[in-house]
Amino acid sequence: MAEYRLDIDVDFSYTDGTGTVTNGTARAAGTEVTVSLDSLAPVGGGGLPSLDDVRPFADMLAGKGVSVTLAGPDGTILSLGAVNSPATQRLVTRSANIKLGKLGALMPLARQGRRKAAGVPLLPPATPLPLLPTVRRNITRRITTTHYTRGSGRPRLIFVQDAASWTGQVPREVTLDQESLSIGSDPGSGLLLEGLDGLHAEVVHDGRDEYILVPHGSVSGSVSGTGPSVLRTGARIQMGQWCLAFFREEFADHGRPHGGRSGGELAYERPQFDPRTGTMERDSNESVT
Structure with a gap:
């Protein structure tokens, strides 16, 4: 009571x-x-x-x-x-x-201010309320890409020379500004190189804004010699006496996953679904099927 x-x-x-x-x-x-x-x-x-x-x-x-x-x-x-x-x-x-x-x-x-006197203030600081932090879970983030407009990043092939034979001259560059570049000894080749087959290889710019090396003759280096390969910055292509390297500025190189460089922490990355194209995107060191 x-x-x-x-x-x-x-x-x-x-x-x-x-x-x-x-x-x-x-x-x-x-x-x-x-x-x-x-x-x-x-x-x-x-x-x-x-x-x-x-x-x-x-x-x-x-x-x-x-x-x-x-x-x-x-x-x-x-x-x-x-x-x-x-x-x-x-x-x-x-x-x-x-x-x-x-x-x-x-x-x-x-x-409005607390009285500056001994003792514990009536109101605690703002941070303890709530006493436990609020954590938002299960956030779905949209996958983005670093690539800019189609064909950007100045994709190019650079002739590579060994240090012992380098003359100090700037290596020759071939800009990949076409949808397809043929490489070989045929006089009509986009890149005419003596000592190769008439049509030795092609670099094709596909619908996913990737540059694909399609071999027709003997090809080695860091690319596949038996089938098409996606070219990433630093890829070396050996054809007969000629050695070329592919370069594209990183901001425009798709890489893995869906933008950025390939490799890194684990070097190999598992295939992932790319919502932009509706296809499975594979690691850059895999050949194109």
Whole structure:
């Protein structure tokens, strides 16, 4: 049985030194008292009391079976006395008789400033609420690519010379600005190289913006000699006495997966589905099937 019963129905107003008027109400019908304010200026203007100051008052109210709730324009700020305080809040307030309200109602009051005095402040810093971090799981991120417009990145073939035979001249470059470049000894070849078959190989620019080496004669190096190969920066192509290397700026080289360089941490990457083309994209060191 409660020791006290309170019946309160009061409307009041308060004017501070600047002329600001705060209106409020106090209501009770039994042991629960609710004080509501339309502004928090009277509460925070003079600085907030410390928890050391509030605990004895809260304990006294609890001993009499009475609770007092303070509410602001954004909701309940705190309740004192005979309240059901969550265990997590007791870690902060060190009292079972102090219950903090909504974070949205507490923060405007905290921003008005805390009283700089000894003891623990009434309101904890913003970071402990919630006490545990919120982690968002199962986030679906869209796969993106580093490549720019089709054919960008200045794809090219560069003639490679061994250090012992290098003359110091800039290596010859062939820009791959066509959809197909034929390589061989035929006079009509896009890249005429003596000593090779008439049509020794082709570099084809396919619909996925990849450059594919298609061998017709003997080809070795870092590419497949038996079938088409996707060319990546640094790929070496040996045909007879000629050795060429493929280069394309990394921002435009698809690589794996779906953009960027190939290789790296694990060197080999498993085939992955490319949603842009609807096909399975394989590691760059695999031949094209």
